[in-house]
Amino acid sequence: xxxxxxxxxxxxxxxxxxxxxxxxxxxxxxxxxxxxxxxxxxxxxxxxxxxxxxxxxxxxxxxxxxxxxxxxxxxxxxxxxxxxxxxxxxxxxxxxxxxxxxxxxxxxx
Amino acid sequence: xxxxxxxxxxxxxxxxxxxxxxxxxxxxxxxxxxxxxxxxxxxxxxxxxxxxxxxxxxxxxxxxxxxxxxxxxxxxxxxxxxxxxxxxxxxxxxxxxxxxxxxxxxxxx
Amino acid sequence: xxxxxxxxxxxxxxxxxxxxxxxxxxxxxxxxxxxxxxxxxxxxxxxxxxxxxxxxxxxxxxxxxxxxxxxxxxxxxxxxxxxxxxxxxxxxxxxxxxxxxxxxxxxxx
Ligand code: NI
Ligand code: NI
Ligand code: NI
Numbered sequence: 070x071x072x073x074x075x076x077x078x079x080x081x082x083x084x085x086x087x088x089x090x091x092x093x094x095x096x097x098x099x100x101x102x103x104x105x106x107x108x109x110x111x112x113x114x115x116x117x118x119x120x121x122x123x124x125x126x127x128x129x130x131x132x133x134x135x136x137x138x139x140x141x142x143x144x145x146x147x148x149x150x151x152x153x154x155x156x157x158x159x160x161x162x163x164x165x166x167x168x169x170x171x172x173x174x175x176x177x178x
Numbered sequence: 179x180x181x182x183x184x185x186x187x188x189x190x191x192x193x194x195x196x197x198x199x200x201x202x203x204x205x206x207x208x209x210x211x212x213x214x215x216x217x218x219x220x221x222x223x224x225x226x227x228x229x230x231x232x233x234x235x236x237x238x239x240x241x242x243x244x245x246x247x248x249x250x251x252x253x254x255x256x257x258x259x260x261x262x263x264x265x266x267x268x269x270x271x272x273x274x275x276x277x278x279x280x281x282x283x284x285x286x287x
Numbered sequence: 288x289x290x291x292x293x294x295x296x297x298x299x300x301x302x303x304x305x306x307x308x309x310x311x312x313x314x315x316x317x318x319x320x321x322x323x324x325x326x327x328x329x330x331x332x333x334x335x336x337x338x339x340x341x342x343x344x345x346x347x348x349x350x351x352x353x354x355x356x357x358x359x360x361x362x363x364x365x366x367x368x369x370x371x372x373x374x375x376x377x378x379x380x381x382x383x384x385x386x387x388x389x390x391x392x393x394x395x396x
Contacts, residue, residue: 071391072183072277074290074332076315097185097219097275100209100318101332112315112332114183114210114221116277126394134396166315168290168334169392173180174278176235178243181292181386206294206330206384209318223292223319223330225386282289283387285344287352 070172071122072114073129076101077165079109081133088128089115122169135164179281180231181223182238185210186274188218190242197237198224231278244273288390289340290332291347294319295383297327299351306346307333340387353382 077085082098089096099112117125139157186194191207198205208221226234248266295303300316307314317330335343357375 070277072279076332095275097221098211099221102316110315112317114185114277116275122392126392130394130396163396165394165396166313166334167392167394167396168288168332168390169394170279170290170388171391172277173280174231174235174276176239176274176276176278178239178272178274178276179386181388204384206328207320208330223294223386225384279388281386282389283340283344283385285348285383285385285387287348287381287383287385 070175071117071119072170072172073117073122073125074168074170075113075115075129075133075165076167077111077113077129077133078163079111081163081165082111082113085113085129085132088132089113089125092124092128094121094125094128116172116175126167126169129165129167133163133165135161138162179284180226180228181279181281182226182231182234183277183279184222184224184238184242184274185276186220186222186238186242187272188220190272190274191220191222194222194238194241197241198222198234201233201237203230203234203237225281225284235276235278238274238276242272242274244270247271288393289335289337290388290390291335291340291343292386292388293331293333293347293351293383294385295329295331295347295351296381297329299381299383300329300331303331303347303350306350307331307343310342310346312339312343312346334390334393344385344387347383347385351381351383353379356380 097114101110101112137159140160141155141157206223210219210221246268249269250264250266315332319328319330355377358378359373359375
């Protein structure tokens with residue numbers, strides 16, 4: 070048995086929990102924040118049999134992989150809104166940091 | 179030294195922390211939620227000497243074991259409240275998922 | 288790769304995150320409370336290469352070590368405030384409990 074600890078972005082949490090659940094994995098969600106800049110993190114704990122670790126890692130990779138997204142910024146708060154021409158910019162979203170730990174003993178009551 | 183990570187129901191957390199404290203174990207309580215359905219989870223971290231792991235596991239089992247409880251449901255929100263005859267139903271409460279991890283190094287400052 | 292789990296006081300969290308960041312370590316901050324008495328705890332997860340564990344431990348020790356602090360208590364809620372003579376008392380603050388765990392596998396997407 071392994072314990073997978075995955076730190077992901079909040080916005081990916083719902084899809085990841087769905088993906089894990091569909092594959093038969095339960096997960097516990099801890100409230101977390103990144104150090105300083107990376108607000109809005111979620112930490113998931115997933116208990117998994119050794120032979121299914123690759124599967125869990127694959128689901129996390131597919132769901133949370135860092136990728137670029139087009140975002141249209143809001144008009145600036147100050148300055149002339151009339152001269153503001155919004156156009157989409159690419160920002161990086163997602164990403165996951167995953168630790169797999171050996172479980173010495175597992176109990177379920 | 180081992181690290182015990184126990185995911186339990188919120189409603190069992192107070193009694194479990196008391197039981198652990200009475201036996202001399204400190205615990206750290208993380209805010210958590212289960213994946214989707216199982217809202218109201220608590221995750222406890224307990225550092226414990228190898229030879230006392232069974233004792234901690236025993237306290238968790240006794241306190242949090244899944245069991246049936248009689249609950250009287252509230253009257254339904256819609257429909258005629260007058261015709262509503264409340265009677266207790268059995269629901270399952272409690273339960274614990276416990277991971278025991280080997281600690282490589284332990285420090286207390 | 289190791290996973291360092293450090294339980295510290297909230298009031299030390301900002302300085303510790305800064306110290307870790309300056310040394311090039313990322314950290315994830317989990318909301319936590321101590322069992323019963325020790326409210327206001329923070330649990331940090333720090334992934335670290337084996338050869339830098341001592342460095343992380345050193346930063347935690349220097350930043351969070353239990354120490355005495357002079358605190359001037361507030362006037363008591365009841366009783367005669369006029370006869371209340373405030374003088375500073377020493378209280379213990381800080382402290383850290385640190386678990387270092389072996390990481391079986393580490394992934395970053
Ligand atoms: Ni959905
Ligand atoms: Ni009580
Ligand atoms: Ni600062």
